[in-house]
Amino acid sequence: DTGVSQNPRHKITKRGQNVTFRCDPISEHNRLYWYRQTLGQGPEFLTYFQNEAQLEKSRLLSDRFSAERPKGSFSTLEIQRTEQGDSAMYLCASSLTSGSYNEQFFGPGTRLTVL
Amino acid sequence: DQQVKQNSPSLSVQEGRISILNCDYTNSMFDYFLWYKKYPAEGPTFLISISSIKDKNEDGRFTVFLNKSAKHLSLHIVPSQPGDSAVYFCAAGDGSGTYKYIFGTGTRLKVLA
Numbered sequence A: 001d002t003g004v005s006q007n008p009r010h011k012i013t014k015r016g017q018n019v020t021f022r023c024d025p026i027s028e029h030n031r032l033y034w035y036r037q038t039l040g041q042g043p044e045f046l047t048y049f050q051n052e053a054q055l056e057k058s059r060l061l062s063d064r065f066s067a068e069r070p071k072g073s074f075s076t077l078e079i080q081r082t083e084q085g086d087s088a089m090y091l092c093a094s095s096l097t098s099g100s101y102n103e104q105f106f107g108p109g110t111r112l113t114v115l
Numbered sequence B: 001d002q003q004v005k006q007n008s009p010s011l012s013v014q015e016g017r018i019s020i021l022n023c024d025y026t027n028s029m030f031d032y033f034l035w036y037k038k039y040p041a042e043g044p045t046f047l048i049s050i051s052s053i054k055d056k057n058e059d060g061r062f063t064v065f066l067n068k069s070a071k072h073l074s075l076h077i078v079p080s081q082p083g084d085s086a087v088y089f090c091a092a093g094d095g096s097g098t099y100k101y102i103f104g105t106g107t108r109l110k111v112l113a
Helices: none
Strands: A005-007 A010-013 A019-024 A031-037 A044-050 A053-057 A065-068 A075-079 A088-095 A110-114 B010-014 B019-025 B032-038 B045-051 B056-059 B062-067 B072-077 B086-093 B101-103 B107-112
Touching (some): A019 A088, A019 A110, A044 B101, B019 B086, B032 B062, B045 B056, B045 B062
Antiparallel strands (some): B019 B072, B062 B072, B086 B107
């Protein structure tokens, strides 16, 4: 399977705990995006990597959120001291780099439930 | 502030008929538009796109129309099939160097057999 993969698919945690999600993009894709989707909404942009460099972060990404892409391949998204409002589907997408818009390929998402 | 709006949360169409999904946007800097389809428990899947320099793009049963003056785009599916039943998201490229998308809230399409 050469698509975008995300792990875990589901995560249930208690308020105040830390969680980490992983995204493995399509191997030749340089761009990697994280989005968050809540019930009844479309995906909302969180952050963007070009290779290993994190080039943009949304205002939605509070100080409790951190994302990394250490070798320009897989990426992790960590949420510290989770709150109930963090409950959402976290989507990762990747695309080629060509100086223009390219189709973003999405993974299946990680559904986070904070109790 | 919702920059990309899909005002119809749901739509039901008979199999074989045309499905028309609508999308409005507010930001004139948007220069690229896409439609994604999403099935339950899966990530969104790219369907079709259109650059702001065009007003129409076709791909098989799917056609996207762009009216820049009205800041409106639509997706036409002809003929509609039961397998088209899904949530459809309109998205816009924000014209920045990150090429990120701004998504609408989605329209749930149900094609009735």
